[in-house]
Amino acid sequence: MLGVPVDAIDFPILLKSVTEAAEWRWPTLISTPNVNFLVKSQCNAEFRESILASDLCLVDGMPLIWIAKSLRIPIRERVAGSDLFGRLKARGDTGRRLRVFLFGGNDDHVVKVGEKLNATNSGLECVGALNPGFGTIEEMSAPQIIDAINASGADLLAVFLGAEKAQAWLMHNHSSLRPPIRAQFGATINFEAGTIKRAPPLLRSTGFEWLWRIKEEPYLWRRYLSDGMALLRLLATSVLPTIVQLRRVRRDAPFSVLVDERPSLITVKLAGAAIEANAGDAVEQLRAILGREKDLRIDLAETRMIDARFFGVFLMLRKSMVRRGRSLQFVGVSPKVRRLFRLNRFEYLLPADI
Structure with a gap:
């Protein structure tokens, strides 16, 4: 869809895929394309390649669901990274707990969230938490950091960095990392730590979560304005002309x-x-x-x-x-x-x- 792959997948199939990847130790890179991902992929080839190389691409964002429907792409359910983390946390009757390593975030959020996970009978067991601070991809890929992640025995490496930095870091260390499941969860760490409230379900389902995010984090307005304008250009120059093309083709065309x-x-x-x-x-x-x-x-x-x-x-x-x-x-x-x-x-x- 508009230059990036998306998987027509629902939560039951996704959770089964994650469980199997953890059991069999299959390296599985999960990306969560949303409007910001889509916009960045148009001008950043390296970022786009990280999405193309992913094993699962989950549609995270109602505008992408609407675009998918208009282009006859059979995606009906938003599969957000925050929801995936929540579902993995909630799973309790599917065998052993998944071991998770929390990487990134602000301050000591990953440590606090790790302690909360281990203090409850959730589906996730925190086996390591590390905030590398601000630095380059190379600095955040120091041998002692990669060794700490690998020694943890984690099934899931949850990365809480900005989209471009997280994807670049995951690709840079792809062959060195041992946790089979790797994914960028962005602001999820703030929701889990309780420092930022997530939008109510109604706003999420109607596509207005961005308004709530601006209320909670006012500095985001510039990003949402820029992404919104870029999305409007994509709708005008790509989506609408493609819809016209599709309507001219019979479904039984030879x-x-x-x-x-x-x-x-x-x-x-x-x-x-x-x-x-x-x-x-x-x-x-x-x-x-x-x-x-x-x-x-x-x-x-x-x-x-x-x-x-x-x-x-x-x-x-x-x-x-x-x-x-x-x-x-x-x-x-x-x-x-x-x-x-x-x-x-x-x-x-x-x-x-x-």
């Missing part, structure tokens, strides 16, 4: 996938409407192709339409190919198809010279 396999290269030709209604067979074929350890070329010369579902497919292909050290290339890109990439904010997937 579509075909042709695969040409060579010794070191597989070319997949997509012809017709690459839309959600036609995604099933294409996804199955592409999934089978990924296991062949060859470079991949997507030929779009005969593609007439691409919707959010297929841009999601492209992102999954890109992530898989990057992890395998293989290349993904788009060819046969007409001006019309390039415009679809541009409207959906995925033009960065295309080579600059086409």
Whole structure:
């Protein structure tokens, strides 16, 4: 959605995924795209890459839910980072408590929250708390800091830094960290410490939580004003034109996938409407192709339409190919198809010279 991946996931599936990742020690990076994430991803390629590399991207923000509905993206539930932390805390009948390391925050908030967690019979057991203070990513990645986190035996590393710094720190230390689940929870630490009150459920569900946040933290008005103006530009230049494009395409529009396999290269030709209604067979074929350890070329010369579902497919292909050290290339890109990439904010997937 608008250049970033989002997962159509609800809380039961999310909690099951987190539990399994903790049990099997699967490295799992969780990002929580909201309006601020979306805006920053448009101008900060490194920040965007941290979202693209994530294993789960939770839609945190009602404006993104509304945009998703307008673009036919099947996301119906807001999955906020603060709510995830609360649900993990509330889980009590699903086996052992998750061990959590609290990192970041202000003052001694992480220490106080850790003590509160351990003083109650919650689903989280604090096994470490550290506020590294203000510093560079490198300073906050000192060996003694990483060693302390790893020695804790934590299942979940909860990071309470600003979005850009948290994502950069997590990516910088990705290969060094041992806690399997890593996520940026931002202001959650302030809610848990009780220094800032969270908005009532009604304001959260109607998209006006930002008004409450400004009341609680007046300095945030500049960020919300800047993000709001950027979001309006995205609505005008990307969302509305894309809605018009989608309305012109029949859900039963023809579509075909042709695969040409060579010794070191597989070319997949997509012809017709690459839309959600036609995604099933294409996804199955592409999934089978990924296991062949060859470079991949997507030929779009005969593609007439691409919707959010297929841009999601492209992102999954890109992530898989990057992890395998293989290349993904788009060819046969007409001006019309390039415009679809541009409207959906995925033009960065295309080579600059086409």
